[in-house]
Amino acid sequence: MGKVKDILYDISDILTAFCIVVVAGIVIWVSIGHIMEYPSMVAAESQKNQENTNFGLAVPVGDDTTSEGAVTGNASTGSAVGGKGTSDSAVELYSIYINYGESTTVIAQKFVDAGLFDSVQQFNTLVTQMNAASSIKAGNFIIPANATPEEVIKKITTSPGA
Incomplete structure (x- = not known):
């Protein structure tokens, strides 16, 4: 069994x-x-x-006479609006977001689109001269339209908001 x-x-x-x-x-x-x-x-x-089509693009954020964080121009197009300042007393500010790990070419194109640099080559040459390629920080940077190229590089190599 x-x-x-x-x-x-x-x-x-x-x-x-x-x-x-x-x-x-x-x-x-x-x-x-x-x-x-x-x-x-x-x-x-x-x-x-x-x-959000503006993520990572240069967008004007206002000028000295507006309240903090006010957006001016046509931000929905995803491109920077306006020139290097609209009047003698007001300086246009650009908010440029740099993503972590972005190449200097991509970052340079954002600054060229905003009108802060004439070409990607100019940006890359200055970054090389200032030995700043490895020092570029990620984050949102508020940069005046009348900033010199050297000031822009110094700004993006320091912490955002500093």
């Missing part, structure tokens, strides 16, 4: 394992479409969450 019991137990163990494998296979087979769509869903969601 013991031999029959052992056979029944062995068969029930095999049948239980087989049922588990079949159920897992059915679940995977039914869900494979959703599993394969997941990467595209994540990509679409990350695209949808990128609504």
Whole structure:
């Protein structure tokens, strides 16, 4: 009788394992479409969450006569608006955000777009001359439109807000 019991137990163990494998296979087979769509869903969601088109771009933030943090110009376009100061007494300020790990070329393009440098090459040359490439900090920098290129480099090599 013991031999029959052992056979029944062995068969029930095999049948239980087989049922588990079949159920897992059915679940995977039914869900494979959703599993394969997941990467595209994540990509679409990350695209949808990128609504702030000004993130990382130079945006004028006001002048000396406005309250702290006031935004002037057309900030929704994602580009700097205005020239190097709109009047003799008011100096336009630019808020330029530098992301951690950005290359000097990307950073330079932000300053060229704001009109603080004439070219990416000018920015990179000055950074090299001042030995500042490894000292550039990440963060949001408020820079006056009339700042000299040397002042801009000094500003971005110190902590934001300093």
